Amino acid sequence: MSTALARSSRFEADLHDSTSTWRKSRDRIFLGVLWFATLLAVMTLFVLVLTSFLDGKSRLNMDLIRNFPSPFPQDAGIQSAIFGSLWVVVTSGVVSLFLALGSAIYLEEFANSKSKIHRLISLNIQTLAGVPSIVFGILGLAFVVRGPLSWGFSVGSASAVLTMMVLPVMIVAAREALRAVPSSLRDGAYALGATKWQTISKQVLSAATPGIATGSILGVSRALGESAPLILLGALAYVSSNPTGFDSDYTVLPLAIFKYATEAQLGFRAVGAAAIIVLLVLLVALNMIAILIRDRSRKSW
Amino acid sequence: MTTASTNRRFVRFLVLALVAVATACSGSSSSPTANLGDECQLKDAYKIAQVGATYIRCEIVAGTSIHSTDPNLTAKFVWIDTTEAQFVLANANNETLRIDGSSTVYPLTAVAAKYFETASKSVMGSKAARVTVGISGTGGGFEKFCKGETDISDASRAIKSSEAANCASAGIIYTEVIIANDGIAVVVNPKNTWATCLTMAEMKMIWEPTSTITKWSQVRAGFPDTAIKLYGAGTDSGTFDAFTEFVNGKGGVVRKEGVQTSEDDNVTVRGVTSDTGAMGYFGLSYAIENSGSVKAIQLDNGSGCTEPTEATVQAYTYPLARPLYIYVKDTSIATKPAVGAFVQFYVDNLRQISADALFVPLTDTQITTLQSEMAKIAALPRVSK
Amino acid sequence: MNSTLSTLTDLQPSGRKRRQQNFEKFVVAFLAIIAASGVLITTGIVVSLVKPTVQFFSEVNISEFLGSVQWYPLYNPPDFGVWPLVIATFVIMFIAVAIAVPGGLAIAFFLSQYASDRTRRILKPLLEILAGIPTVVFGFFALYFISPNIAAKVWPIGDVGIYSGLAAGITVGLMILPMMTTLAEDAMAAVPRSLIEGAYALGATKREVCTKVIFQAGLSGIIAAGVIAMSRAIGETTIVLLAAGSSAVFTFDPGQPMQTMASFIGFAGLGDQSTDSTGYRTIFAVGSLLFVITFALNVISRKIVKRFREVYE
Numbered sequence: 001m002s003t004a005l006a007r008s009s010r011f012e013a014d015l016h017d018s019t020s021t022w023r024k025s026r027d028r029i030f031l032g033v034l035w036f037a038t039l040l041a042v043m044t045l046f047v048l049v050l051t052s053f054l055d056g057k058s059r060l061n062m063d064l065i066r067n068f069p070s071p072f073p074q075d076a077g078i079q080s081a082i083f084g085s086l087w088v089v090v091t092s093g094v095v096s097l098f099l100a101l102g103s104a105i106y107l108e109e110f111a112n113s114k115s116k117i118h119r120l121i122s123l124n125i126q127t128l129a130g131v132p133s134i135v136f137g138i139l140g141l142a143f144v145v146r147g148p149l150s151w152g153f154s155v156g157s158a159s160a161v162l163t164m165m166v167l168p169v170m171i172v173a174a175r176e177a178l179r180a181v182p183s184s185l186r187d188g189a190y191a192l193g194a195t196k197w198q199t200i201s202k203q204v205l206s207a208a209t210p211g212i213a214t215g216s217i218l219g220v221s222r223a224l225g226e227s228a229p230l231i232l233l234g235a236l237a238y239v240s241s242n243p244t245g246f247d248s249d250y251t252v253l254p255l256a257i258f259k260y261a262t263e264a265q266l267g268f269r270a271v272g273a274a275a276i277i278v279l280l281v282l283l284v285a286l287n288m289i290a291i292l293i294r295d296r297s298r299k300s301w
Numbered sequence: 302m303t304t305a306s307t308n309r310r311f312v313r314f315l316v317l318a319l320v321a322v323a324t325a326c327s328g329s330s331s332s333p334t335a336n337l338g339d340e341c342q343l344k345d346a347y348k349i350a351q352v353g354a355t356y357i358r359c360e361i362v363a364g365t366s367i368h369s370t371d372p373n374l375t376a377k378f379v380w381i382d383t384t385e386a387q388f389v390l391a392n393a394n395n396e397t398l399r400i401d402g403s404s405t406v407y408p409l410t411a412v413a414a415k416y417f418e419t420a421s422k423s424v425m426g427s428k429a430a431r432v433t434v435g436i437s438g439t440g441g442g443f444e445k446f447c448k449g450e451t452d453i454s455d456a457s458r459a460i461k462s463s464e465a466a467n468c469a470s471a472g473i474i475y476t477e478v479i480i481a482n483d484g485i486a487v488v489v490n491p492k493n494t495w496a497t498c499l500t501m502a503e504m505k506m507i508w509e510p511t512s513t514i515t516k517w518s519q520v521r522a523g524f525p526d527t528a529i530k531l532y533g534a535g536t537d538s539g540t541f542d543a544f545t546e547f548v549n550g551k552g553g554v555v556r557k558e559g560v561q562t563s564e565d566d567n568v569t570v571r572g573v574t575s576d577t578g579a580m581g582y583f584g585l586s587y588a589i590e591n592s593g594s595v596k597a598i599q600l601d602n603g604s605g606c607t608e609p610t611e612a613t614v615q616a617y618t619y620p621l622a623r624p625l626y627i628y629v630k631d632t633s634i635a636t637k638p639a640v641g642a643f644v645q646f647y648v649d650n651l652r653q654i655s656a657d658a659l660f661v662p663l664t665d666t667q668i669t670t671l672q673s674e675m676a677k678i679a680a681l682p683r684v685s686k
Numbered sequence: 687m688n689s690t691l692s693t694l695t696d697l698q699p700s701g702r703k704r705r706q707q708n709f710e711k712f713v714v715a716f717l718a719i720i721a722a723s724g725v726l727i728t729t730g731i732v733v734s735l736v737k738p739t740v741q742f743f744s745e746v747n748i749s750e751f752l753g754s755v756q757w758y759p760l761y762n763p764p765d766f767g768v769w770p771l772v773i774a775t776f777v778i779m780f781i782a783v784a785i786a787v788p789g790g791l792a793i794a795f796f797l798s799q800y801a802s803d804r805t806r807r808i809l810k811p812l813l814e815i816l817a818g819i820p821t822v823v824f825g826f827f828a829l830y831f832i833s834p835n836i837a838a839k840v841w842p843i844g845d846v847g848i849y850s851g852l853a854a855g856i857t858v859g860l861m862i863l864p865m866m867t868t869l870a871e872d873a874m875a876a877v878p879r880s881l882i883e884g885a886y887a888l889g890a891t892k893r894e895v896c897t898k899v900i901f902q903a904g905l906s907g908i909i910a911a912g913v914i915a916m917s918r919a920i921g922e923t924t925i926v927l928l929a930a931g932s933s934a935v936f937t938f939d940p941g942q943p944m945q946t947m948a949s950f951i952g953f954a955g956l957g958d959q960s961t962d963s964t965g966y967r968t969i970f971a972v973g974s975l976l977f978v979i980t981f982a983l984n985v986i987s988r989k990i991v992k993r994f995r996e997v998y999e
Contacts, residue, residue: 027892037796041789044816099723102721121725123984127728131731135951135977176872221817225821239433249397266590288811291811440963510761537953545762557761568829
């Protein structure tokens with residue numbers, strides 16, 4: 001029995017007293033606070049979407065998606081930015097999911113949690129989660145664009161750097177997901193004669209899928225929204241074609257939005273706002289895929 | 302809502318979205334307009350609309366209809382390359398021209414790139430050259446340029462000696478081209494009726510490092526007691542360097558307290574419009590675009606009050622005028638014909654490009670200098686394919 | 687369990703079983719290499735930061751860097767005292783965390799104990815969309831909405847202009863809120879149902895289950911989530927760059943424009959100065975400092991988490 005419950009004598013007293021109005025008002029205040037917080041989040045999203053929609057609705061037409069960047073506001077479109085974002089985000093999402101799962105499985109299932117290696121890796125991941133995005137840009141410029149890999153200013157470099165940026169958050173989420181799988185599940189599998197890897201691949205992973213799906217949503221969303229490090233990595237402001245391979249030039253939606261919002265010509269403001277809406281639609285689409293996976297695989301104990 | 306119906310709705314949405322994207326991608330690009338002239342020698346029913354050093358633009362005569370499967374013949378206008386340029390443009394086979402550098406020069410280069418790509422597409426069709434433009438900043442642009450990663454570098458200041466040394470040691474030889482003139486406009490709130498003209502000495506008094514000025518009355522006798530709110534460009538920008546050099550004599554020398562610096566010039570505009578006593582500075586194009594909400598003041602450096610206009614910036618009589626540059630890699634011109642063609646095109650159409658980008662074009666003297674630079678570029682050896 | 691397993695392996699394994707075991711050894715090694723990639727990345731960051739930082743400190747005295755409170759690296763003559771950046775970083779972090787951590791906990795409690803299935807199904811995707819909004823968009827939101835409507839109206843001290851640490855801090859908090867919520871929810875999900883149901887059985891109200899049971903039991907996970915939120919707040923570049931301005935003045939007042947370490951790096955990295963200058967190398971010096979601070983924060987938090995971790999089953 002946990003000591004947590006016993007720690008609070010006020011709690012014990014409350015448990016025995018089912019008529020206290022003070023207790024009930026505390027309940028109500030608490031609920032009020034929760035509602036406030038929830039509404040705050042929802043209102044933020046609402047205001048963001050609404051202001052972007054109002055600013056950009058004049059440019060929300062097929063031309064926006066069909067055209068490429070142009071120095072003329074009425075001509076400007078974001079086709080190259082959409083495809084560039086898709087290329088970069090999907091690639092980094094897939095690669096970082098693979099790496100995150102591998103790392104999380106190793107750390108949770110195999111490695112001795114007291115060993116030095118384990119502590120070192122864990123500490124590294126936690127620190128990386130807080131490194132500013134622009135530092136990853138500097139890192140990428142030194143080692144991926146130039147240096148040993150020398151992939152140049154291409155979709156491949158951007159994907160590699162975004163993978164590094166997104167990996168820590170995904171690993172943390174995957175680890176939590178694996179940890180949430182009750183050990184009774186594992187023990188049952190072992191009892192039936194399964195090996196460790198069989199247990200993991202067939203039982204634990206499918207049980208942890210909802211949490212892992214959530215983690216990948218977080219990671220992919222972050223990748224979709226980055227702009228500053230990509231400028232250093234050669235994301236362009238003006239490019240008139242879509243990527244054709246991992247060595248292609250590219251641009252991404254957040255950068256296009258940033259560029260349009262800081263231009264002198266006021267006509268670009270609407271284009272930027274419309275681009276935000278398009279980005280949100282893309283985000284929702286990606287999220288819905290992950291949600292489908294999560295709902296399909298959710299099990300209850 | 303059951304899971305099955307949610308799934309069906311989602312699939313339907315996805316299919317619709319895919320169809321939408323597919324139809325969107327099959328669109329075509331638009332083309333600019335031109336004026337009438339002589340009959341075009343190379344193609345019937347076309348008249349010459351523009352003559353450049355490397356091309357002729359022919360426009361279809363109004364009322365004529367052409368029945369042909371050749372898209373070049375049925376286009377509203379066609380770019381036809383001539384002699385020397387014929388070699389250049391015809392060999393610009395699917396090349397990608399890489400440009401990076403200053404975000405101040407970016408709008409100008411982007412317009413040039415857009416027009417050039419249109420031209421290249423009508424001549425070369427699917428083998429058209431492509432241009433990409435980045436905004437890593439003047440310094441970042443030079444770094445990439447001197448590593449050979451870009452063909453052209455946009456710059457809002459001249460290359461520094463340390464950067465030039467980098468290029469030299471990497472074997473990168475380049476040509477410096479002044480591509481436009483830029484004025485830095487000093488703006489105040491429209492309600493500011495007293496400061497219509499300030500002398501450069503007064504500007505220095507307000508902006509110098511030892512300045513303690515907080516009110517307009519301290520600037521000149523007769524000015525009201527309104528508080529001065531100063532807004533400046535980001536300290537890492539060429540605009541900041543140029544402004545501080547012009548006003549205080551050396552780049553980076555300016556008062557440290559009491560100035561709100563901003564990366565986004567649109568925010569400086571907002572700052573100046575929100576406060577009666579505010580003063581800010583940014584590139585002329587922002588002043589033109591926001592002429593309704595901010596007022597540009599005249600400056601006097603001894604020869605009278607000068608307003609920032611195209612004429613005064615070109616003549617450099619406006620005290621805060623500066624040139625903008627592009628740096629072209631000589632080896633690119635030799636190995637990538639599209640680079641030479643692009644620079645030629647940029648220069649030929651500079652007036653149109655500058656007007657579209659809200660920049661001040663070059664003077665005739667500057668264009669003469671440019672022609673000699675172009676001649677040098679044209680004389681560079683080409684690699685035939 | 688162990689004795690059962692060893693009995694199994696005592697028996698001669700079949701060829702198939704042996705191949706399976708070899709395969710598994712390979713898998714473990716493979717996974718270990720993948721896990722080590724995290725260390726590789728950190729090493730890469732350290733290596734790319736070290737050389738320019740060392741060069742910087744040969745040009746600028748470290749006592750000025752750590753001792754002075756004037757940060758004007760791109761002015762003439764330059765000042766290299768880093769304290770304005772550090773103070774600004776922590777001020778904005780406190781504001782962001784003050785919004786994100788209680789807010790995230792509150793929403794997580796709501797989702798796990800109060801919300802109906804239908805509400806949860808609507809709310810979670812909404813939060814995930816909020817989490818995915820690009821930092822650029824949040825930056826402009828801070829500048830055009832939060833700053834005039836909230837920061838300027840709420841802050842009592844002084845004159846809040848277009849740029850303020852407060853607007854940036856609030857927005858960073860709102861941005862981290864969904865992430866904190868998700869991580870807190872995961873931590874709460876790890877609390878065994880038996881504990882929760884036991885508390886309900888004893889007559890506890892939902893509030894009491896949340897505050898007295900779930901919070902205590904999931905504390906280690908919640909603290910871990912809070913630390914990640916803190917790290918993210920410290921490292922946020924774009925929002926602060928757009929909303930807090932680029933004036934690095936030594937002040938504790940969030941109503942003033944501020945420049946954090948991360949936003950300075952973004953600002954200087956994208957600027958027009960030469961990449962071979964001392965001014966540019968400040969990026970690496972500040973980057974190293976930021977890295978060290980984040981690292982130290984994580985080490986401290988791990989010790990705290992270990993103290994609070996309660997193991998069940």
